[in-house]
């Protein structure tokens with residue numbers, strides 16, 4: 163909301179910090195990676211932030227991520243690029259939980275956001291900051307959902323966008339990206355190959371690189387998943403969060419959110435255990451977690467139906483692993499068969515259409531519940547990060563001839 167200072171409001175950003183070395187970088191100018199080549203994290207004057215805003219004031223604001231604007235980096239209200247972000251629901255599935263032997267299971271359904279995925283949160287912030295910093299052209303490699311959000315928010319902001327996605331990304335999303343104004347190219351490779359194209363072309367094309375964690379603000383948008391979840395649970399955190407992990411922005415962002423909320427006294431000591439879920443056909447984080455190492459080796463021949471988590475090499479690997487370990491969580495891989503079975507079960511039994519990546523969290527939760535890595539009394543939240551409607555669904559073959567007599571008893 164504009165205030166007395168001509169549309170500026172308090173953001174409390176003090177500086178950006180290299181996530182690996184802690185080196186300070188100046189705020190309010192365009193940045194990619196830190197000088198050490200690692201992701202930059204936005205830092206705030208949390209003491210001032212905590213004095214300036216309280217939970218009651220936030221509660222009176224309209225739903226959506228801008229209600230948490232003091233926790234975000236955009237300084238001028240006119241630079242908030244919005245497509246009507248909502249508060250995504252936390253949906254209990256008690257019948258399903260009971261059947262699999264759990265007391266409580268909650269699904270945070272991010273598929274309700276503009277462009278149908280949680281990528282809207284990250285790109286809403288990245289594009290708003292790009293607007294604020296005068297960026298004219300953005301480019302991105304994508305598994306699909308992030309590209310759709312980039313295209314939509316850039317068109318909304320009047321910024322040009324160039325998007326590169328693997329040839330086998332879901333067709334609807336490919337069309338959506340192009341239709342929403344991006345210059346889209348299908349690439350005969352994986353997301354890392356698309357990333358190389360962006361990296362190599364950015365100088366010639368004057369692109370601002372919006373790749374996962376290669377700019378500092380997508381993570382700030384994804385952070386709002388954690389703030390919103392805590393608010394929805396009465397400024398409490400759940401016991402455990404299952405997150406479908408590709409580049410890891412959401413997991414890292416939520417972990418950052420909980421730390422910032424605790425620093426201003428809005429959360430107590432308790433943190434959720436963070437569980438990074440990957441597909442067994444592309445599980446570099448799980449392999450690194452199991453090997454007890456800090457960095458993940460790139461995964462060869464990555465393949466899974468859950469395209470959003472088909473990320474062979476993540477630049478924020480050490481941040482994902484750090485959050486998982488600090489939280490007392492774990493990393494777990496599930497195969498495509500289990501992912502598709504979990505997706506079908508949830509659709510059939512509860513009417514919730516998860517995306518394959520979201521279904522991976524359900525498959526992982528079931529395994530972890532069965533082998534004791536989570537207990538039945540732990541309050542678990544699974545993240546469904548996109549609507550299942552954008553992905554291929556099983557074909558339907560049952561047909562009726564409306565001109566012939568119908569044998570109703572046989573239906």
Ligand SMILES: Cc1ncc(COP(=O)(O)O)c(C=O)c1O
Nearest residue numbers: 307408409410411412470519547
């Ligand atoms: C539906 C879905 N789930 C999960 C992910 C992984 O997200 P993150 O980069 O935050 O790990 C993606 C990324 O493309 C996605 O599209």
